[in-house]
Amino acid sequence: MDGQEYTTSNTAKQSRNIFQAGITLAISTVVSSACYILAPLGVLLASSKLASYVGVLIPALLSLVAIPLFPLAVAIIVFSAIDRVFNKNYYIIDRGWLFGIIIGSVILTLVWFLPLWEHSWPGLAQKLLPLRLSGLFNELWMMSLSWIAYVPMMIYANFGAVTPGNDSSTVQEARNAETSSLKNSVEGSQAHKNTADQSDKKSAEQTELSYNWQPAPETRFTDIGGMDDRKNDLRRSVLRPLIGADAAYERFNVSPPNGILLHGPPGTGKTLLAHAIAGELGHPYLELSAGDIKSRWINESTEQVNRLFIEAQQFERCVIFIDEIDALLAGRDDDLHREHAQVVNEFLAHLDAEDPNFLVIAATNRADLLDDAVTRRGRFDQQYEIGLPDHEAREAIFRVCLRDRPTTLDEEAYQELADRTKGCSSADIVGIVDDAAMSAAERDAEAITQEDLTAAVSDSNR
Known part of the structure; x- marks a missing residue:
């Protein structure tokens, strides 16, 4: 894979990652919105059914607990599923859940206060009417009190739990358990399976790089x-x-x-x-x-x-x-x-x-x-x-190091430099050439001379 292929591969991979992030965000938002509309209404519906048997007080108290926690419980379950499918893209999923909470809460509020605005937007009201429960009451003061008792509490509890960077124990523990499970699975399979397995390659394409990978070196x-x-x-x-x-x-x-x-x-x-x-x-x-x-x-x-x-x-x-x-x-x-x-x-x-x-x-x-x-x-x-270079190799190293620098050396000079540097390593010869170039630059010479190199050899032997 040359540099162009490497760039093309990275561009295609970035496009796939952007597409995947968009799909992840959309699914998280839609699922979250549905969760924060249907879960509270489901709790209220169950409470209204229970009230016909035990009275209003107990269902009302249970609803105060269930409305904040039930959507969060659903969120944890769906979090784990989306994490597994989309490779733990937590930041994107978190953003989707935040958007879902906002959208769901707005729609839930519209449903709650539907009698107040249904005449202004009858088309929208007709679409939201199936979600309207008798338990939401039609009197303004009852609607307001019940909304204050339930919806802000739900928003506060859930918004804080899925905010990126928040360490809410409920969501974080579920996430950590999922991460640990996936991590152990990868480590176990890598210890006992070939790393060339095709399914592992597909997963690796989405792995965030922590090592400093580079295009192929220009050295030949x-x-x-x-x-x-x-x-x-x-x-x-x-x-x-x-x-x-x-x-x-x-x-x-x-x-x-x-x-x-x-x-x-x-x-x-x-x-x-x-x-x-x-x-x-x-x-x-x-x-x-x-x-x-x-x-x-x-x-x-x-x-x-x-x-x-x-x-x-x-x-x-x-x-x-x-x-x-x-x-x-x-x-x-x-x-x-x-x-x-x-x-x-x-x-x-x-x-x-x-x-x-x-x-x-x-x-x-x-x-x-x-x-x-x-x-x-x-x-x-x-x-x-890879041992110390012999005479022929030392001469070749001098030629390579000096080929892009102006010099006055002839064939005999290269032979003499190879003789003088017996026992030197490749790195020593590179250092000698660098020292000679510095010496020529300091006196503003036109080229590196044999004297520059001979002096550098003598200095390196001290």
Whole structure:
């Protein structure tokens, strides 16, 4: 998926979300309006029936309690149903219920005082007449007293309960129970099912993103000096099976890897190589460190891992790069906290997916610390040691770093720089070029000279 496809996908998804929000708001408003019209009238009708047997006092007292609470009870039930259907879009549902309370209360008031205005708007009065109950009385003082006793109390109790940000215990407990149920359901299914399940993908499309997903990086293999063998291996085993249909791979049922592990000393270009792989694939990209996932709170790290892969499912294809993976997936020794073992298990459960829509690239300076189960077949199948660059690679790195900057270097100068930087990492060479560029800029030179670079090499060796 290139940048244009990524933008188109996001635009289509935003349109779906807007449409879904509108439908959610409309349904919530209609159902809420009906609730706040019919529920109070139903209570009054039941009270009038009861009054014929036990007198007026007891039904009147029961109505004072039932009219505020009965609509709220109906609201809680419908809340749960709409939450489940529309993926817990609480803010939109809350707005719908607020509109419904207002609309319902206005219509209920019109029904209550219908004798006062029916001659002015006979058409509307005729439509509302079926809702008119004998218990509402026709005398103005009785209508007013009964309205004051019932309707404002109902509005106050229900309006406060569904106002966004309000922590009304009745509605909030129902909502929390629903959220907990759905959350446990997702976590349980993710632990025991493949993350590529199609129904899960559909749900993930509506998941609000908490990680910083980005379009594919602009970095390509041509931006990396050296590592020719590594780049050829990656083209053969990763890019070729992932980019388009390859008849040879399909014929022998060869699947692309779920994960790639890059290991080696610091500063050797593991992160840059991960950027280049994602750039060559053209997929949406997420870069994390182990610290972005791990948490000091119990169970939160496991939830973070689970959410990471749920979010990944919204894309047709994506690349996830995790640096310092050893801090996240270290060996599960008996001495380690149980929470760590759960994190490793959760991560591996997702990595075991068949035909996943994600590629996980992990980097570490200490591959020896990883749990044995992490590096077995079917997980990080492709493992590459990214060591210090040799002479040819160092020369190539200088050429890449200097190709967009004015220089006076000739072929012999590149050879000499490669000789002088033996034992330097890729990051060291990048720093040397940056220091030389700064030196040339400070003296307002026309180009970076060999002397600038030689001085920068000497400074880096001190």
